[in-house]
Amino acid sequence: MLKPAALPFVLALLALADAASAARPMITDDARLTDAGACQLETWAHLHSRQKEWWALPACNPGGNFEITLGGALAYSEGERESGALLIQGKTLFKPLETNGYGLGLAFGYATQPGNGQSGSPYFYVPASWSLADDRLVLHGNLGYTRERENQDTRLTWGLGSEIQTSERLYVIAETYGQDKGAAFTQVGLRYWVVPNHVQIDTTWGSQFGHMRDQRWFSIGLRLISPRLF
Template sequence: MRHLSALLVLFAATPAAHAARPMITDDARLTDAGACQVESWVHLHGSQHEFWALPACNPGGNFELTFGGALAYADGHQESGALAIQGKTLLKPLETNGYGIGFAAGYATQPGSAHTGNPYFYVPVSFSLADDRVVIHTNLGYTREREHHENRLTWGVGSEVQLTARSYLIGESYGQDKGNPFFQMGVRYWIVPGHVQIDTTYGSQFGAISDQHWFSVGLRLISPSLF
């Protein structure tokens, strides 16, 4: 899928590890200290279906390692999958009604591509407003597209707004210094606060909404402290 290079560069998700599923724009937060999490989702784009799983652990308190990937299918036939590995740390933890800064770097391949993957890094900066009921995330980074032998700047801007004690509304836009940006909107809901979360999104690319739109449904599991 053409939009996945941006997704893999900016993932978040990575995210509360990376802005938490379903956001692609990452945040200045990590998985809980001493804990692990698994973010998994189904990504539907026309006849293309992808099944993602990104386990992550934060054993020492300020370094999160993510390693996972995807299985991809097109017209019912399996394509080559994807792999992603990323390390992330915080330069300044996000505080209520304050801001936080992080740094992340990794390497990722794309579903359906036989080419080598792309190394990347980015800096997530998050801003807390209204006692954490509104949080704004910004990303600025770089990737080396080995297939095209090009260097690209990457960016993302997103927000998460608390609707109830357990539900959040998210919206974001992200892209590179070339080509039309992408957008995504959705909701997430805590089934078990702090441990089990579900989400769903709709997204597309500006200028090609009817051709590039997708849906996703995700599940996020966070363990108690293991280390």
């Protein structure tokens, strides 16, 4: 499952959308959907030096090849409540990801960011994924555009990410992402299945190139996937 510089994670989300759509804890999205007929809930805390954000992003795939996500965040800056964030996104696949193969899709949506007086941004991007070594290594690439309504600027967005399976339940993730203007972001993290395919916990550390000390953040999250509902 982006996103620019005052709040690294949120701006990454706007540029790549993916916070929302990429499987936690990645920002770079993958060519996968929530299980057909099922729903999932991704929730996490994003802790920046001056701001704390609490995110919840429910998503459902009722028809099998179209996933819709609708959620948002509460934000606090230096202890003071700020306006929250909202994200709505649709996603479909042209080619589902297969073991030792590739997948390709399309995602589009509209997102606002935490902070008083912030406007929203429509966006779209193409997620592509490649499976290697029987899914023990999966690579992801995103390319898209976002329209920043506040300054009437259209920007190219991109992301490159990887998932490495180190045991039956543990994965290591690493990625970099950004826009055609400004320094890129990077993050590394862990993903662990408490209950395989249904309950996952994760954590990340990230920052922005050129501002590694000032812009660093930490996140911890929980992902719940339902059985088939539809």
